Amino acid sequence: MDAHSSHLTAPGRSRSSQSPSPSHSASASATSSIHKRKMASDDHAPPFPSSFSDTRDGALTSNDDLESISARGGGADSDSEDDSEEVGDDDEEDYDGSSMRNFTASRLENSAPSGSGRNNKLKNDNSVKIESSEVVKEGSVTPPTAAAGSVSGAVVKDESMKNIFTDNLQTSGAYTAREESLKREEESGRLKFACVSNDGIDEHMIWLIGLKNIFARQLPNMPKEYIVRLVMDRSHKSVMVIRRNLVVGGITYRPYASQKFGEIAFCAITADEQVKGYGTRLMNHLKQHARDVDGLTHFLTYADNNAVGYFVKQGFTKEIYLEKERWQGYIKDYDGGILMECKIDPKLPYTDLSTMIRRQRQAIDEKIRELSNCHIVYQGIDFQKKEAGIPKKAIKVEDIPGLKEAGWTPDQYGHSRFKTVNSLSDQKSLTAFMRSLLKIMHDHPDSWPFKEPVDARDVPDYYDIIKDPIDLKTMSKRVESELYYVTFDMFVADVRRMFANARTYNSPETIYYKCATRLESHFSNKVQAGLQSGIKIQ
């Protein structure tokens, strides 16, 4: 918790996963409401233009008048009724009256800005360190130009890089694609990221109210008055996603300039825009702004348990590396949250990470191209076939485009179980051996089911089941063409498939199945015999 507002926070604070700890605040607040309202109007100028105060109860959005908010109890979140979520969608249903009641009185009691007597007392009570510069800043109005300036990203200066990307290079992963798409929206003006604080400028106040309503809805266990207080507290800043002038989400944080870290108080995206990349881009804008404008090096936050995954993806860790002296006493412990840290890189172009990633991909791709030809895609082989799958002309392995370029050499030819040793090394011997094996099968009494292709008129569903049919006649054509079986392996594969097809289509008790098993056994014996006699095949 931050120095200014930590005293506003009871140990039980939780954004969504846990309700704040019970307290006696309801009655205490109620009894003090009139007094506090009066104090607010007497002691402090309303922070809003009158139009705000009139219609939306300016006290609600002023960190000067928070006591009055507490005093109104559960039904007092009156900025809600006619608000849209972006501009003021503070649905009464969302309002957890008990959270208001449970919210500790001490938090509310201590809500006045630093500089007031009560506030000083509470700071002492809470032993929370006050950043020296913060006291000076307190109550000051952030110059609109600086505070409300668009949180601009790094610009890709090197235009020439854009031209180097090649067609067949995958330049974008899911992260980059989302970032790039949001970046394009920003460039088109449909989307903007702005960092604002409570500076009294109408537009900023509308945005801040929209944001606090999103927080109230997305962090339902967080008391609304507490959200209002921090969002409107002038030592806090809010980086917001704004689409068509409506707030989509944001992060409220408190920068501790002297300590060079910031504490993220709230972070949320409106419900129907979550998991579209806004949260990531928002965090990237926040980091860039915090580094370049606030001079911060780290962020700390108490992350809700169910948001830890998101923070991890944004580079937050549960390990706290920041020296304790820099943050201890500045932020206060929260129940139900996990303290997480993020180091802000001094150089990363956070709002243009997609360009950086794209360039890295490109550099890696270029290096791969230096070392390999794998990026070159050759034309496919013109493998026109005649009947029986026989090619019109023979294609030598070494003629396959790209094979040699990929490092193939003829000595790698044929990793065959039936590696040719002598007489099958030429096509004529191979053909003769295959022809003899076909004849042996053909002459066998069990060959009759395999002599011709299966006739679909006889067996209508055969080709629905058998997608790669083969038979002795087709194999004979392939053998005689001398263009098909360029290895003995290919021939054996066809024979085996012929028998496998028979056993797939027919059940074991059928004659076809039995013929297939017997003929296959005969074939295997003959191949073995051929190997052992004249033809040496391994």
Ligand SMILES: CC(=O)SCCNC(=O)CCNC(=O)[C@H](O)C(C)(C)COP(=O)(O)OP(=O)(O)OC[C@H]1O[C@@H](n2cnc3c(N)ncnc32)[C@H](O)[C@@H]1OP(=O)(O)O
């Ligand atoms: C300090 C605090 O305020 S803690 C409370 C945080 N706020 C909430 O829990 C309120 C409800 N949730 C939200 O408002 C939003 O979901 C946020 C702010 C948590 C995230 O914003 P989104 O726009 O949804 O995030 P974005 O789309 O950029 O997602 C970034 C990545 O985080 C993941 N992610 C988003 N929310 C969560 C989550 N609650 N838990 C785990 N992972 C998450 C996304 O799946 C995505 O992963 P990917 O890059 O691998 O695809």
